[in-house]
Amino acid sequence: MKAFRATLAECCSLATEVERVDEVQPGASTAAPMESSDAAAADAAAAQLQAELCLKNEAVKQLIDQLRQMLESMCMWESHKYQLERIRQVEGSA
DSSP states (O other): OHHHHHHHHHHHHHHHHHHHHHHHGGGGGGSOHHHHHHHHHHHHHHHHHHHHHHHHHHHHHHHHHHHHHHHHHHHHHHHHHHHHHHHHHHHHHO
């Protein structure tokens, strides 16, 4: 669960960083030629952050799927445990 929380926090911080870079970029297209290298660097940084965000989102999705499977297994275990207890009660009373 700690890994899930850490990954989720990192994804949120990456998303915030991507938004910040995206806010800076709209003015970059009308910038002077000297500033075009800054725009290219910002584009590269934004692309890298976007790629990292995609990887982190995929990791979060996998963790959520694993959590669902674990919960399903726990529910099945409880159901089987309950059925076994009922069978034992019936056998004990017979």
